[in-house]
Amino acid sequence: MIHSVVIVGGGTAGWMTASYLKAAFADRIDVTLVESAAVSRIGVGEATFSTIRHFFDYLGLDEADWLPKCAGGYKLGIRFENWHGNGEYFYHPFERLRVVDGFSLADWWLAIGDHSRPMDRQVFLTSALCEAKRSPRMMDGSLFVSGLDGSLGKSTLAEQRAQFPYAYHFDADQVAAYLRSYATERGVRHVVDNVQEVLQDQCGWISGVRTAEHGVLTGDLFVDCTGFRGILINKTLGTKFESFEDVLPNNRAVALRVPRETETDMAPYTTARAMSAGWMWTIPLFRRNGNGYVYSDQFITPEEAERELREAVAPDRDDLEANHIRMRIGRNERSWVKNCVAVGLSSAFVEPLESTGIFFIQHAIEQLVKHFPDKTFDPALIEAYNRRINRAIDGVKEFLVLHYKASSRADTPYWKESKVRAMPEPLAERLKLAETQLFDEETIYPHYHGFESYSWNSMIIGLGYRPKKPLPALAHLDPTDALAEFDKIKTEAAEMVAALPSCYDYLASLNE
Ligand SMILES: Cc1cc2nc3c(=O)[nH]c(=O)nc-3n(C[C@H](O)[C@H](O)[C@H](O)COP(=O)(O)OP(=O)(O)OC[C@H]3O[C@@H](n4cnc5c(N)ncnc54)[C@H](O)[C@@H]3O)c2cc1C
Incomplete structure (x- = not known):
């Protein structure tokens, strides 16, 4: 023993x-x-993943107790800004794609969606809550989606059947x-x-x-x-x-803790904004934002990165101390x-x-x-552990490389190089397939790595890499139900935005 x-x-x-x-x-x-x-x-690491609820529930901790003690906020997803280089943005939320007549709404969107607006605003309810900076909980503490409230007890990631709609910032x-x-x-x-x-x-x-x-x-x-x-x-x-630097070259970050200009203007999402030689995070905590620029020092010096970060988020705050980190x-x-x-x-x-x-x-x-x-x-037990750990990491590695490969941005040496850089061979095959058909559980990285096919599809479509044409089968199907589902999402989103408190107001009630 x-x-x-x-x-x-x-x-x-x-x-x-x-x-x-x-x-x-x-x-x-x-x-x-x-x-x-x-x-x-390290002093950073402020945004999480929706599966984190299993951790806190396993410990028997109540969100209403621990979250305010950790300056916590909600994260309904990630807002990707400027990954096309033209100022546009899209959300990658914690929300699975609905399915109509056996085809995901992303497939339907390719066939009959309004392509003048980003896909995420049409197929996900959560995008509307992000836009309106809503809390995922009503003032009485109930969740905006039914059936997911209550402690999971001592459950683990393997038992995550439903997609929980949010993670935390802390x-x-x-x-x-x-x-x-x-x-x-x-x-x-x-x-x-x-x-x-x-x-x-x-x-x-x-x-x-x-x-x-x-x-x-x-x-x-x-x-x-x-x-x-x-x-x-x-x-x-x-x-x-x-x-992994041959495929993921960002090897440094510079972080700043920035008081929010208007404290109550609190977003329920992480922002990942593409920059000249990497990207910048904004993580809203209860009273301040965490910001940081993740970059490759092959393309920008730490001094230049700090200057670009300060200009973007705190131009008048020379007093804030920057934390430079080698990764x-x-x-x-x-x-x-x-x-x-x-x-x-x-x-x-x-x-x-x-x-x-x-x-x-x-x-x-x-x-x-x-x-x-x-x-x-027992070496077999150790081997089994190592296999699982390595697979989860390698899956995320592929998923992240996809972000740079699929992004249409190519306006600076950093972004130009991201298009010609090496990538894991299986990912190249997956991206080739995605020119014809969106991802499903058979074509994404096949072992557990925390991301499902809806995430892979949200990212390629949001980033501008998508199948060349919709699935031919959809031309033979009656689109009535799919169109009704798009309308239903719009109606549900408007109702939720009207009913839910702002992210800040709800958290302020926990902090009282
Ligand atoms: C730039 C950046 C941004 C990140 N953002 C996110 C994010 O948004 N979300 C996310 O999930 N993760 C993020 N991460 C990862 C996250 O920060 C880490 O996974 C998390 O903080 C865990 O760090 P750690 O405990 O492994 O290491 P550390 O926080 O570095 O802790 C190391 C500990 O080891 C101790 N130690 C070291 N040497 C000795 C010694 N000789 N004797 C005794 N003790 C010693 C130190 O005192 C310290 O307590 C980010 C990481 C980086 C670099």
């Missing part, structure tokens, strides 16, 4: 892991978390602090100290970590949550890190090696587009619990 787990690192990954292990195994295992006061957290440091209280109240030992040396036995397995002031911390299983440093998994165990893009060949499991940035990072960092953490800890070892550390 494994009795003790040592987690090194107290960022989002460390505290999510500590909390989850306690929620899963309670006092049947001892958990120690050691974090350095001298090495700061302050990464406040989430870490909130989860720290949760975990320590449930018995996690918290050590604030610097790990100076990682000790190994004669077979290379980790036997302990030597700290500056608390001696050697020993355990059966070690979780490396040390961020991009990968102190256990890479520096000690020498695990190979496979870079390690790629994944470990294996994230679980011997008795060490890397979770968070020490395991993998694709880049912040589509906000998958915290999703990877959640996926990793769920899988760690499902594959939790005994002292034999």
